[in-house]
Amino acid sequence: MNLLEISLSTILLIIIVIVIRSLAIYRVSKRVFVFLWSLIVLRLITPFSIPESWNVFQQINTLQSKEIPHVVNVIRDGGNKVVSQTKLPIGNIEILYFLGVILILSYFITMYYHSHKKFTKLLPIENTYITTWKRTHALRRNISVKEAEKITSPLTYGIFKPVILLPKGFDWQNLDHVDYVFEHEFNHIKNFDVLKKLFLNIVVCIHWFNPFVWILYVLANRDIELACDERVVYKFGKNKKSEYATALLDIEEDRGLMNAFYSSFARNSIEERIVLIMKAKKNSIVVAVFASTILIGGLIYISSPLAIKATESDPVKLTDTQALENGADFHKEDMSYDEFKAWSDKQLEQTQKLVDSGKVSKETMELERKDYENILEEIKNGAKVSVSEYGDGEVVISSGNDEQYDAEINRNKDEITVNVKEKK
Numbered sequence: 362m363n364l365l366e367i368s369l370s371t372i373l374l375i376i377i378v379i380v381i382r383s384l385a386i387y388r389v390s391k392r393v394f395v396f397l398w399s400l401i402v403l404r405l406i407t408p409f410s411i412p413e414s415w416n417v418f419q420q421i422n423t424l425q426s427k428e429i430p431h432v433v434n435v436i437r438d439g440g441n442k443v444v445s446q447t448k449l450p451i452g453n454i455e456i457l458y459f460l461g462v463i464l465i466l467s468y469f470i471t472m473y474y475h476s477h478k479k480f481t482k483l484l485p486i487e488n489t490y491i492t493t494w495k496r497t498h499a500l501r502r503n504i505s506v507k508e509a510e511k512i513t514s515p516l517t518y519g520i521f522k523p524v525i526l527l528p529k530g531f532d533w534q535n536l537d538h539v540d541y542v543f544e545h546e547f548n549h550i551k552n553f554d555v556l557k558k559l560f561l562n563i564v565v566c567i568h569w570f571n572p573f574v575w576i577l578y579v580l581a582n583r584d585i586e587l588a589c590d591e592r593v594v595y596k597f598g599k600n601k602k603s604e605y606a607t608a609l610l611d612i613e614e615d616r617g618l619m620n621a622f623y624s625s626f627a628r629n630s631i632e633e634r635i636v637l638i639m640k641a642k643k644n645s646i647v648v649a650v651f652a653s654t655i656l657i658g659g660l661i662y663i664s665s666p667l668a669i670k671a672t673e674s675d676p677v678k679l680t681d682t683q684a685l686e687n688g689a690d691f692h693k694e695d696m697s698y699d700e701f702k703a704w705s706d707k708q709l710e711q712t713q714k715l716v717d718s719g720k721v722s723k724e725t726m727e728l729e730r731k732d733y734e735n736i737l738e739e740i741k742n743g744a745k746v747s748v749s750e751y752g753d754g755e756v757v758i759s760s761g762n763d764e765q766y767d768a769e770i771n772r773n774k775d776e777i778t779v780n781v782k783e784k785k
Contacts, residue, residue, distance in 0.1 A: 375573045391588035398581035483507040523550040541608045606635045696746045705733040
């Protein structure tokens with residue numbers, strides 16, 4: 362499964378999460394949505410598929426259709442013989458893709474460099490509150506607290522050496538607000554939210570051409586903040602909702618260039634956060650389990666060999682008339698035994714030349730010869746055969762017997778591909 366197929370296959374999953382989110386955002390824990398987004402992100406950056414022996418969809422398909430080597434799709438369409446037509450990738454598209462990757466990656470790197478350069482020069486601060494807080498919030502990773510002049514709201518950065526960055530002149534007198542800020546940033550650190558944001562950045566760099574991935578990027582970033590708010594409210598109690606919402610309003614936000622890599626206490630989605638804090642209802646475990654099951658099932662399917670075969674081997678189907686209109690220099694249908702025998706002998710002569718030049722192996726030629734013999738045998742049994750030859754050297758043979766099997770042989774200049782599928 363190539364990059365484009367992976368990207369397109371996740372669109373439906375993204376839409377499913379968007380719909381569930383819009384319908385159940387007040388009833389489902391925001392951590393569930395972060396989990397669902399994380400599953401899709403994992404699929405977007407994972408190039409391999411689930412092994413056939415592990416995959417339930419593949420097991421079902423095995424029961425329905427016994428396949429033999431060189432498997433592709435059945436190439437019949439409503440009783441009409443069809444030919445497959447494959448177009449080569451366009452180099453300009455690949456160039457455009459990599460230019461997009463470089464542009465977006467450069468943007469993120471520039472953001473990170475300019476902001477991180479300023480922060481690393483800052484010295485840690487210590488006071489009685491920070492010392493006490495660190496004792497009660499110990500992690501294996503040492504947390505530093507710093508102050509910066511050019512920010513106006515608290516934020517967190519760093520994965521292995523996390524830092525809570527406070528604006529210069531931070532109000533230490535309002536202890537309730539200080540507690541909320543530190544608890545919020547601590548949850549970001551404990552749950553590796555900065556790392557999650559990093560993976561989101563990687564995903565949009567790779568799949569920048571997919572608008573649904575950008576929607577995922579925006580909503581996943583929001584849900585990371587909402588999940589953090591949810592944990593803070595749970596820690597301090599629902600009776601503190603109003604005070605926590607007030608703390609969000611009191612601290613001026615300043616996203617600047619930091620948002621893509623850092624987690625901040627205040628954001629431009631402040632209204633949504635406050636509304637969700639105040640309107641949040643009892644979480645529905647049933648909805649959460651249902652949503653997770655649907656998404657995981659979808660992920661298993663699109664990662665399965667069955668889905669990959671459906672996307673990789675499904676040809677553009679053309680009728681006999683369309684084959685000639687689409688550039689076939691020769692098209693002959695319902696060939697007799699003698700006609701196909703004469704034609705296949707000529708093909709084998711061309712293949713022999715390729716073998717002599719070292720471009721094609723003897724094994725490949727024998728495979729081609731064997732399939733020609735099989736098709737000739739099927740013609741004897743009443744199978745219909747059509748042949749299309751194209752100016753670029755591509756030759757496509759379609760043959761089939763409704764009670765037995767369909768076959769396709771693609772012979773394109775220096776390459777021969779033989780595909781067969783046995784019917785149920």
